[in-house]
Amino acid sequence: MRYSNCFVPTLRDVPADAEVISHQLLLRAGYIRRVTSGVYDYLPLALRVLRRIEAIIREEMERAGAQELLMPMVQPTELWEKSGRLAKYGPELLRFEDRHAHQSCLGPTHEEVICDLMSRELRSYKQLPLNLYQIQNKFRDEIRPRFGLMRGREFVMKDAYSFHADDESLMAEYRNMFDTYTRIFDRLGLRFRPVEADTGSIGGSDSHEFHVLADSGEDVIAHCESCEYAANVEKAISLRSAPVAASAAVAELETPGLTSVEEVAEFAGVDAAQLLKTLVYRVSGGAFDGAVVAACVRGDDQLQTVKLIHALDADAVEMASDAEIESIGGVTGFVGPIGLNAPLYIDSGLEHALDLVAGANRRDLHLTGVDVGRDISGAQLVDLRETRAGDGCPRCGGTIALSRGIEVGQVFALGRRYTEPMEVVFQNQQGKREVATMGCYGIGVSRLMAAVVEQCHDDGGIAWPDVLAPFPVILVSMGKSDAVLEASGEIYKQLQTAGIDVLWDERNERPGVKFKDAELIGIPLQIVIGDRGLKEGVAEFGRRGSDRREVAIADVVAMATTELANRAGAAI
RNA sequence: CGGGGCGUAGCGCAGCCUGGUAGCGCAUCUGGUUUGGGACCAGAGGGUCGGGUGUUCGAAUCACCCCGCCCCGACCA
Numbered sequence: 302m303r304y305s306n307c308f309v310p311t312l313r314d315v316p317a318d319a320e321v322i323s324h325q326l327l328l329r330a331g332y333i334r335r336v337t338s339g340v341y342d343y344l345p346l347a348l349r350v351l352r353r354i355e356a357i358i359r360e361e362m363e364r365a366g367a368q369e370l371l372m373p374m375v376q377p378t379e380l381w382e383k384s385g386r387l388a389k390y391g392p393e394l395l396r397f398e399d400r401h402a403h404q405s406c407l408g409p410t411h412e413e414v415i416c417d418l419m420s421r422e423l424r425s426y427k428q429l430p431l432n433l434y435q436i437q438n439k440f441r442d443e444i445r446p447r448f449g450l451m452r453g454r455e456f457v458m459k460d461a462y463s464f465h466a467d468d469e470s471l472m473a474e475y476r477n478m479f480d481t482y483t484r485i486f487d488r489l490g491l492r493f494r495p496v497e498a499d500t501g502s503i504g505g506s507d508s509h510e511f512h513v514l515a516d517s518g519e520d521v522i523a524h525c526e527s528c529e530y531a532a533n534v535e536k537a538i539s540l541r542s543a544p545v546a547a548s549a550a551v552a553e554l555e556t557p558g559l560t561s562v563e564e565v566a567e568f569a570g571v572d573a574a575q576l577l578k579t580l581v582y583r584v585s586g587g588a589f590d591g592a593v594v595a596a597c598v599r600g601d602d603q604l605q606t607v608k609l610i611h612a613l614d615a616d617a618v619e620m621a622s623d624a625e626i627e628s629i630g631g632v633t634g635f636v637g638p639i640g641l642n643a644p645l646y647i648d649s650g651l652e653h654a655l656d657l658v659a660g661a662n663r664r665d666l667h668l669t670g671v672d673v674g675r676d677i678s679g680a681q682l683v684d685l686r687e688t689r690a691g692d693g694c695p696r697c698g699g700t701i702a703l704s705r706g707i708e709v710g711q712v713f714a715l716g717r718r719y720t721e722p723m724e725v726v727f728q729n730q731q732g733k734r735e736v737a738t739m740g741c742y743g744i745g746v747s748r749l750m751a752a753v754v755e756q757c758h759d760d761g762g763i764a765w766p767d768v769l770a771p772f773p774v775i776l777v778s779m780g781k782s783d784a785v786l787e788a789s790g791e792i793y794k795q796l797q798t799a800g801i802d803v804l805w806d807e808r809n810e811r812p813g814v815k816f817k818d819a820e821l822i823g824i825p826l827q828i829v830i831g832d833r834g835l836k837e838g839v840a841e842f843g844r845r846g847s848d849r850r851e852v853a854i855a856d857v858v859a860m861a862t863t864e865l866a867n868r869a870g871a872a873i
Numbered sequence: 874c875g876g877g878g879c880g881u882a883g884c885g886c887a888g889c890c891u892g893g894u895a896g897c898g899c900a901u902c903u904g905g906u907u908u909g910g911g912a913c914c915a916g917a918g919g920g921u922c923g924g925g926u927g928u929u930c931g932a933a934u935c936a937c938c939c940c941g942c943c944c945c946g947a948c949c950a
Contacts, residue, residue: 313899313911314885318943329884338942444874447943560950580949598949606948620948633950660950687948779909813910820910831909 302772304806308345310334311818321517323754324449326763330822339446339454343747346822349771350750351457355436357488357768358459358744365481367432367461372414374438378404380413384722389586389616395442407440412715412741415462416723423727423737426466430474434461436746450751451707452519457746464737466729468716471738475507475714478742482511482710489749490766491756494706496522497532499607500713507714512706513752522706523688527699535607538684539701540693544574546656549670554658557665560634562600565667569658576600577651577659577671579636581626581643582609586616589644593625594618596646597638598686599654605687612646612683635660637668638677647673648685707752710744763823764846767868772804774861775824777815779831788854789830792840795858801865820845826864828857 309331319325327333332347343351359369378396381387387394395407408414415433423429436459446454461478465471479495486493491513498510510533512522523539524531532538559565566573578600584592594613598604610618623633629643637660638645651657657671671677692701717736719725725737757764767773774796778789786807796803804824806815819827827849829841840857843849844864852860 310883312884316884317879317886320944335942444947562949578949582948600949603949609948618948620950623950626950631950636950781908809908811908811910811912813908813912815910817911829909833909 302802302804304804305808307804309818309822310344311821319449321448321451321751321755322758323451323517323751326754326758326821327449327751330763332822333450339443339452341450341453341455346771347750350765350769351746353769353771354489354746354749355459358436358485358746361481361485361488362434362459362461365432365477367434367463369435370433371435371437372408372411372418374408374440375405376408376411376414378406380417380723381406384413384416384719386413391616393441393443395440408437409439409441410458410741410743411435411437411460412462412719412739413723416719416725416739419464419720419725419737420723423464423725426727426729426735429727429737430463430465430470432461432463432474432478434459434742448517448519448751450747451517453747456748459744459746461742463740463742464720464725465739466727466735466737468714468738471714471716471740472507475712475740478712478740479509482712482742482744485744486511486513486709488768489753490768491709491753493709494522494524494531494704496524496706497530497536498711499533499535499611506716509712510706510708511710513709513749513756514704515707515752515755516705517755518705518707520706520708522704523690523692523701524704525694525697525699526702528694528697530694530696532688534688534703535605537688537701538695539688540695540698541650541689543650543654544572546575546654548672548675549656551668551670551676553661554667554669555665556635556667559665559667565658566600569667569669571658573601574599575656575658577638577654577657577673578602578604579631579638579641579660580604581621581629581631581636582618583621583625584613584615584618587614589613589615592644593621593629594644594646595629595631595636595638595641596648596685597651597659597680598648599651600658602648602650602686603689604648604685608683608685608687609646612681612685631662632660632664635662635664635666637662637671638680639668639671645677645680646685647677647680647682649682650684650686652682707748707755708745709749709752710742712742713740715739715741757823759846761817761846762821765823765825767825767865770823770825772802772824773865773868774801774803774826774828775819776803776805777819777827777829778805778807779812779815779829779833781809782832784835785830785832788835792828792830792854792857796861799858799862801858801861826861828861830854 311331312329315325316328334342439458440455443454463474493513495509495511498508500508521534523534523537579597581595626633640662651673654673658669659671661668690703720737720739726734729735778785793805839851840854841849842852
């Protein structure tokens, strides 16, 4: 491709509203443009990269035995009513009606559609197992789209769905997909980590997320420094030694105006870990829908909301208002578990805790000497606290560290969460009707492009790995003499003949402009033909970001071929 | 949804406080000089100043409403 024919609108200045590096560089290097909030144009360079990511995913999915299909973006809302997920998915599901007043929605994921398909077509156990996948645009009306391609509303996703006659088969495919994902992210050249994950709004039993490690990541993952244990903090469990305390009688402690953990701990002269922090929430969804509940963790712990939502089997929780706190007998700032008229959940780490300081549910008053076992009744003991760096590993006792990650893939063993309501049934070997069991496996394709840029860039711009670069080689003609253009044109043809997708910068631009653009858009290999070297019969050859060396022009094509050997396997 | 900020040429910004001809840099176009790391000279084009209403002789500037975008929060009482 000749550069002068390429639509690559590069920018010198950083657009003011781009915050993370991938967003800035993809805009500056002419890969993407924003259309509306969370929705982007993928310009030709970006599409080339997307296609390469997709090609690797397709290769590995096919190798793993999955088959590609394509489902619609528009889905009838009835399917979501049938699966029982309409309310749960909430406003993230973009709904609309057509001219016949038929209720429709834009697909944020496709469990319903594929189950609908399978419910019509699946008859016999002999058709199982089956793994079907697609690469397709999704739409989720995100509460806050941000960071360019990292959290868009419309995005490209690979989603796969497997169906099985029994859970053993499901778990075998789950492991197969886990391994497949590992291969895919390895081939993409990413530093990543699979972690145990919460199943979120998708549901199901087992789940792992694949995270690309990057400081700009929106997720926090906890991982052991000694063993393989790693989990999203939404789910991670950990060990921590409780403070030593002796049993004491309950007593009142006047705490005028002291409402924060820090203030009360300092005033009472105890460590924050001796405090019992009581949070009050309003619940939506599930059996407690609309109710106000209280949850307790140690004063120095954070409550992990996702864990509480699970304990309640709810869709969401929100901090209660002052009025709601009063409605259960609490006083904002002085809430405690004793005497509260609400369902009570206590972090299991507090089960045997003694001599705690807790709110007294009266203004300017706390209680001391609280024993969880002795003084608090009717509470549910569940894991609620968020894992912290430095905690003990639940597997090996090693030390837990926290890292930030970009979630680029997730695998779920769903079981019969969808197949049951959607009536995906088959006849088993005994001739009996049975509900199929199911797994689903997603990869954020467009997000991956941003994640790669987060990991692969420098001051000059994007540094694509060979396998993903929109062009593996840029041929730069330096100077505009006929001799240089002729010699470059010859090399250009030879590279193409050798099967190398080369970008030929034959523009009448100054050298600085050409080199800056080449680095910005991230082409891995540079070949420079200039007046100077041409006289000696040499070209310059080198990798982006390191020095070029002079080589005989006659050898350039062969050298490029050798250098790009690892890209061949990813040919489109 | 709550809080904060911003909206002026393709991109980055000034002008607004204190109302009076809409500006600067980059980019673009023309001509010329240049050509090994984002050139220089001369000229040119490009704006409903986010939208509306109001105040005023006069509004980018003041007031009100709306829209859009960005950031923070929506979990620690």
